[in-house]
Amino acid sequence: VQLQAYGGGLVQAGGSLRLSCAASGRTFSYYAVGWFRQAPGKEREFVTTVNWNSGSTYYADSVKGRFTISRDNAENTVYLQMNSLKPEDTAVYYCAARSIGYGSSAFIRSYEYAYWGQGTQVTVSS
Secondary structure (H helix, E strand, C coil), X not given: CEEEEXXXXXXXXXXXXXXXXXXXXXXXXXEEEEEEEECCCCCCEEEEEEECCCCCEEECCCCXXXXXXXXXXXXXXEEEEECCCCHHHCEEEEEEEEECCCCCCCCCCHHHCCEECCCEEEEEEC
């Protein structure tokens, strides 16, 4: 499956952005789709993930209550709505996917994902 992430940009602190992750090659059925981010000089960190079939979600504590992951079956796309953005949210954001079958586990480690998009830059100014 090929992933394309887009929607990043420059926004002021307190603002909002919506990222999109579109899949081609197959649908997201029986996949988990996650978002990760990597700031300069830091390791890639988990942001959120969604089980495509069940819709269950899981968030990092740092974004809980501000970010929302959602999916659109018709568009075969996963969205990341980011509100109340902070300068510390500045990073390159990556979407990733992995096959999960009928599983329900939440996958929060980058090595657990087999497919990655190219990343989209999010910059939050203070």
